[in-house]
Amino acid sequence: MSTPFLLSSSGSGRATAYIESNKVISSQGKTHVAWLDTPKEGFRVKMRTLDQASGEWSDEVTIGEAGDNHGGPSLTIDGDGYLHIVYYSHHDPFRYRRSVRPHDASEWGPVEQFGTDLTYPTLLCAEDGTLILSARRSHEDEPWDLEVWKKAPGADWVYHSTILKSDRPNYSQYAASMVWGNDHKTLYLGFRMAEIPHIVTLEKMFTYSTLGCLKSSDGGETWTKLDGSPVELPATQHTAEIIMRTDSSQGRILDSGAMAISPDGVPFIAYSVRMDHSSEGYLATPLPDGGWNHIHLNAFLPTENRNEALIMSGGITFNAEGQPVIVAPLLDLEDGKSYWGHSTTKLVQFDSEDGGLTFTGKLLGGNEAGQPQWMPSIERPTGFNDVPDKPGMIFTDGGRGAGCDDVLKNKVLWTVLD
Amino acid sequence: MNTSFLLSSSGSGRATAYTDSNKIISHQGKTHVTWLDTPNEGFRIKIRTLDQASGEWTEEVTVGEADDNHGGPSLTIDAEGYLHIVYFSHHHPFRYQRSVRPNDASEWGEIEQFGTDLTYPTLLCAQDGTLILSARRSYEDKPWEHEQWKKAPGGKWTRHSTLIRSDHTNYSQYAASMVWGLDHKSLYLSFRIYQQPSYDTPPYWYTAFGVMMSPDEGETWTKVDGTPLTLPATVATSDILVNTQTSEGRIVEAGAMAISPEGVPFVVYHVRMDDSSESYLATPLPDGGWNHLHLNRFLSAEHRDLGLMMAGSVAFKGNGQPVIVGTLVDLTDREQYWGHPTTQLVQFDSEDGGLTFTSKLIDEKDPGQPQWMPNVERPTRFNDVPEIPGMIYTDGGRGAGCDDVLKNKVFWTLLD
Numbered sequence: 001m002s003t004p005f006l007l008s009s010s011g012s013g014r015a016t017a018y019i020e021s022n023k024v025i026s027s028q029g030k031t032h033v034a035w036l037d038t039p040k041e042g043f044r045v046k047m048r049t050l051d052q053a054s055g056e057w058s059d060e061v062t063i064g065e066a067g068d069n070h071g072g073p074s075l076t077i078d079g080d081g082y083l084h085i086v087y088y089s090h091h092d093p094f095r096y097r098r099s100v101r102p103h104d105a106s107e108w109g110p111v112e113q114f115g116t117d118l119t120y121p122t123l124l125c126a127e128d129g130t131l132i133l134s135a136r137r138s139h140e141d142e143p144w145d146l147e148v149w150k151k152a153p154g155a156d157w158v159y160h161s162t163i164l165k166s167d168r169p170n171y172s173q174y175a176a177s178m179v180w181g182n183d184h185k186t187l188y189l190g191f192r193m194a195e196i197p198h199i200v201t202l203e204k205m206f207t208y209s210t211l212g213c214l215k216s217s218d219g220g221e222t223w224t225k226l227d228g229s230p231v232e233l234p235a236t237q238h239t240a241e242i243i244m245r246t247d248s249s250q251g252r253i254l255d256s257g258a259m260a261i262s263p264d265g266v267p268f269i270a271y272s273v274r275m276d277h278s279s280e281g282y283l284a285t286p287l288p289d290g291g292w293n294h295i296h297l298n299a300f301l302p303t304e305n306r307n308e309a310l311i312m313s314g315g316i317t318f319n320a321e322g323q324p325v326i327v328a329p330l331l332d333l334e335d336g337k338s339y340w341g342h343s344t345t346k347l348v349q350f351d352s353e354d355g356g357l358t359f360t361g362k363l364l365g366g367n368e369a370g371q372p373q374w375m376p377s378i379e380r381p382t383g384f385n386d387v388p389d390k391p392g393m394i395f396t397d398g399g400r401g402a403g404c405d406d407v408l409k410n411k412v413l414w415t416v417l418d
Numbered sequence: 419m420n421t422s423f424l425l426s427s428s429g430s431g432r433a434t435a436y437t438d439s440n441k442i443i444s445h446q447g448k449t450h451v452t453w454l455d456t457p458n459e460g461f462r463i464k465i466r467t468l469d470q471a472s473g474e475w476t477e478e479v480t481v482g483e484a485d486d487n488h489g490g491p492s493l494t495i496d497a498e499g500y501l502h503i504v505y506f507s508h509h510h511p512f513r514y515q516r517s518v519r520p521n522d523a524s525e526w527g528e529i530e531q532f533g534t535d536l537t538y539p540t541l542l543c544a545q546d547g548t549l550i551l552s553a554r555r556s557y558e559d560k561p562w563e564h565e566q567w568k569k570a571p572g573g574k575w576t577r578h579s580t581l582i583r584s585d586h587t588n589y590s591q592y593a594a595s596m597v598w599g600l601d602h603k604s605l606y607l608s609f610r611i612y613q614q615p616s617y618d619t620p621p622y623w624y625t626a627f628g629v630m631m632s633p634d635e636g637e638t639w640t641k642v643d644g645t646p647l648t649l650p651a652t653v654a655t656s657d658i659l660v661n662t663q664t665s666e667g668r669i670v671e672a673g674a675m676a677i678s679p680e681g682v683p684f685v686v687y688h689v690r691m692d693d694s695s696e697s698y699l700a701t702p703l704p705d706g707g708w709n710h711l712h713l714n715r716f717l718s719a720e721h722r723d724l725g726l727m728m729a730g731s732v733a734f735k736g737n738g739q740p741v742i743v744g745t746l747v748d749l750t751d752r753e754q755y756w757g758h759p760t761t762q763l764v765q766f767d768s769e770d771g772g773l774t775f776t777s778k779l780i781d782e783k784d785p786g787q788p789q790w791m792p793n794v795e796r797p798t799r800f801n802d803v804p805e806i807p808g809m810i811y812t813d814g815g816r817g818a819g820c821d822d823v824l825k826n827k828v829f830w831t832l833l834d
Contacts, residue, residue: 244666250659251700251710278712280696284667294667296694299723306722307715 004366004413007048007394008060011410012036013341013401014069016375016394019258019315020122020134020177021074023394024379025083026386029053031379032083032105033394033414034063036072038407045073045087047105050414052388061106067092068404074123076131076382078153084131086121090404091138094118096157114157115149122178125383126219127185129153134163134189136174144172145234146191148220163189163214163223165234168197175313177258180381182265187216189223190259190269193237209254210237210245211271211284226267226286243269243284243292251275258315258380263322268356270297270326272312277333279309283316283326283356300350300359301330309333310348315378317417320389325417326350326359327376327393341400345372349417364415373397378417390418422781422829425466425810426478429826430454431757431817432487434791434810437674437731438540438552438594439492441810442795444802445499447471449795450523451810451830452481452503454490456823463491463505465523468830470804479524482506482513486820492541494549494798495521496571502549504539508820509556512536514575532575533567540596543799544635545603547571552581552607554592562590563650564609566636581607581639583650586615586624593729595674598799600681605632607639608685610672611653625670626653626661627687642683642702659700659708660687667691674731674796679738684772686713686728686742692752695725697744699732699772713742716766716775725749726764731794733833736805741833742766743780743792743809757816761788765833780811781831789813794833806834 008015015035016023025032031050036043043066049058063085066072070090077083081102088095093113100107118135125131131151138144146164151157166172175192195208214235216223223231225241237245246252256271272281281297298310314328332344339345350359364373375396379387398410426433433453434441443450452465461484467476481503484490488508495501499520506513511531518525536553543549549569556562561584569575584590593610606629613624630651632639639647641657653661662668672687688697697713714726730744748760755761763780783789791812795803814826 242665244662244668246661249707250661251708252660275698275710275712277710278696278715280694282691291665292667294691294693296691299694303719303722306719 004415005057006411007033007035007414008037008046008412009409010037010039011396011398011408011412012038012043012069013399013406013408013410014072014375015396015410015412016072016377017396018072018120019313019377020120020175021072022123022380022382023073023075023377024392025075025077025382026052026379026388026392027077027081027384028103030103031392032075034073034075034085035394035412036066036069037412040407042407043068043071045071045085049105058106063097063108064088064095064111069401069406070119070404074121076123076125077384078125078129079384084123084125086123086133089118091117091119094121094135112157115159118147120174120176122176123382124178124180132187132220134176134178137162143167143169146174146176150220160220162234164191164193164240165236166193166195167236168195168208170198171196175256179259179261180383181261182263184383185217185219187220188259188261188267189214190256190267192254192256192271206248207253208245208247211243211254211256212237212240213243213267213269214240227290244271246273255311255313257312257328258378260316260318260324260380262318262324262355268316268324270312270314270316270328272310274309274311274339276336279311279333279339281310281312281328285356295356297326297350297359300361301348302361302363305330305348305363309339311339314376315380317378317380317387317391319391319417323352324356325391327364327378327417329374329376330363341372343370343372345374347373347376347395368397371398390416392416422831423475424827425451425830426453426455426464426828427825428455428457429812429814429824429828430456430461430487431815431822431824431826432490432791433812433826433828434793435812436490436538437729437793438538439490440541440796440798441491441493441793442808443493443495443501443798444795444804444808445495445521445800446802448521449808450493450501452491452493453810453828454484454487458823460823461486461489463503467523476524481515481526482529485510487817487822488537488820492539494541494543495800496543496547497800502541502543504541504551507536509535509537512539512553530575533577536565538592538594540594541798542596542598545799550605550636552594552596555580561585561587564592564594568636578636580650581630582609582611582656583652584611584613585652585654586613588616589614593672595672597675597677598797599677602799603633603635605636606675606677606683607631608672608675610670610687622664623669624663626658627670627672628653628656628658629683629685630656643706659685660689662689671727671729673728673744674794676732676734676740676796678734678740678771684732684740686730686732686744688726688728690725690727690755693749695727695747695749697726697728699742701772711772713744713766713775716777717764718777721746721764725755727755730792731796733794733796733803733807735807739768740772741807742775743794743833745790745792757788759786759788761790763789763792763811781829783813787814806832808832
């Protein structure tokens with residue numbers, strides 16, 4: 001790994017969190033990165049831009065405020081080079097801005113607000129410039145769901161559909177990762193539905209978790225299973241394409257990362273099955289006749305890290321050779337402490353030379369003892385960005401903090417996955 | 419570990435299979451071991467006896483015939499030392515015999531048949547000498563079940579209850595392991611329900627692993643926390659530790675359970691996928707739920723990437739420490755795990771009551787021949803499990819179908 005570049009020393013406890021929200025956009029020799037900062041005045045969405053030729057970074061630009069540590073940004077770019085960003089919300093309306101000039105993150109247009117009780121945005125740009133967003137919608141009195149919103153060029157944000165809905169009341173979260181197929185018309189949505197119908201304490205919650213996938217051949221107008229079987233909206237864990245499901249009574253929780261589409265048009269979805277003292281990671285790809293192939297990723301860890309827990313709240317991307325690259329957190333759960341922000345958390349990169357049949361794992365390294373390095377957010381295609389031959393990534397170096405409102409001084413780092 | 423002793427060179431493809439069926443009984447200086455043999459004349463139940471003092475083994479005795487490679491025996495002993503054996507069936511009535519003399523496997527009484535369409539017997543003896551058996555019951559036209567049968571001393575075998583019922587029609591299997599609690603009144607039954615509702619290709623399986631208990635020798639059954647269960651229990655009503663299905667790329671399998679000296683149930687299971695298999699030791703948590711200890715992490719670096727399967731056993735040594743035997747398989751070729759030629763036996767020992775383990779391979783194996791189907795002696799009430807428990811296992815391939823007459827090796831060894 002090239003030496004990470006320090007973007008900020010005042011990152012939030014979730015500075016680069018929520019891998020469903022793309023935070024890196026490269027286009028025409030520049031790479032723009034966005035994250036959630038916590039300067040003294042509170043939660044702020046920041047951006048910096050790398051000049052790829054000179055290696056020089058711009059100073060940081062403040063895009064706007066965020067409600068708390070869930071309010072991190074999702075970034076995309078349109079065919080004219082205008083950057084689009086959605087941020088702010090944790091059960092609130094989102095805030096949206098467009099860059100004033102193409103390929104330039106230094107100045108932004110007026111703030112537009114849209115939606116009700118939304119969190120965790122994904123953001124893509126369609127062929128015609130329409131922005132497509134998915135986000136978790138919370139409700140007081142009915143199960144929470146995953147909404148799709150669209151914004152045609154020059155128009156307002158409009159609610160489009162509810163594509164996923166929990167079976168259970170109270171809390172649910174979708175960790176939805178939406179990507180384009182290679183035709184830039186087909187959409188894939190990988191999701192990890194976490195349903196917590198009754199929150200006793202944060203340490204003792206009963207969680208139902210389900211990993212699944214949906215596909216749309218028409219830019220999100222209609223949705224199907226991967227085999228093309230129509231799915232009535234909102235889909236549920238009973239009607240969507242399900243890869244795995246489990247619950248706390250089995251001592252298991254699923255985590256998943258950002259999905260990617262291979263150069264051959266195959267969806268690659270990484271996930272992990274976490275238990276109190278272990279976590280096994282898998283790469284799932286659809287089988288030709290239905291079902292999924294699951295490749296066990298822990299087997300590719302470096303020998304000295306073989307007994308550590310691999311948690312796939314990371315990302316997959318494809319490099320210029322068309323080979324998959326996976327980055328995920330790795331930690332030692334032997335002490336039985338909470339995995340979230342565990343001080344042993346570090347990043348591991350898996351590289352393949354055979355299209356994802358086998359991998360070589362290596363630690364990205366460089367973290368301070370007792371400080372987690374985590375929340376890797378890799379650049380992924382969102383419609384019009386040019387993912388470099390060696391994709392870039394931002395990640396957080398520092399602790400989780402207390403609650404959602406803690407103002408921390410975490411490091412936010414950029415690196416290239418070479 | 420002592421060098422393994424060759425009991426037979428004509429073992430069946432499933433000579434020591436089905437951990438649900440205890441096959442070793444030690445009592446008053448003798449250890450009786452039984453397995454499914456395939457001499458030229460067909461499937462035969464054999465038994466040999468070890469004199470613990472001299473280390474000498476008797477010649478083999480033929481107890482009876484079995485229908486196919488599913489017909490292996492389950493063995494127990496009563497308070498007077500009479501041996502009891504159930505065997506033969508794969509969707510048939512069982513055959514039952516009692517030894518003519520106490521603690522002597524050389525001669526057996528008349529055959530009694532009982533039940534309809536039964537397979538996979540477990541066999542225990544209660545305090546009053548009543549034999550308690552559980553077995554899978556198959557049907558033509560409704561979901562298959564796991565039945566409980568009892569035989570009072572001098573009485574006939576009588577169907578007692580249906581303990582578990584599948585939610586699906588057609589094939590199901592229960593891999594049930596039944597053991598006594600420390601009071602010898604409570605029973606624990608761990609089960610891995612394997613449900614295959616259709617025989618279409620490729621097959622589709624639902625697998626779940628659970629535990630139930632009875633405070634009164636099988637008269638009533640509850641969850642482990644004492645919550646009453648209405649019989650027959652189902653996946654939906656039982657204490658389920660893990661539940662999966664083919665669409666998730668996973669199959670759950672389980673081994674024989676044991677009760678610790680403190681009365682805690684220890685159950686082992688694995689989650690198998692095409693290229694990996696992760697194993698766990700599960701013990702109940704005080705406030706409900708289960709602790710799942712990942713066992714693969716205790717494998718040596720050399721074997722760390724092999725699939726670990728818990729179609730084996732947990733037992734407790736004389737020092738009160740758990741010992742676990744499972745199988746290791748190299749699944750990187752994604753070939754069929756069942757009878758995979760790389761299959762070898764691995765033993766896990768603990769010195770801290772099962773919090774951590776060290777592992778070692780059992781015996782040297784011939785390249786290209788699986789060593790598998792470990793069957794460890796477990797308490798069935800009146801046997802005296804030695805301080806170092808013994809085990810039998812099969813060395814050789816699976817064969818073709820259920821009727822293949824093979825020449826596998828059957829070994830005895832001690833888990834020292």
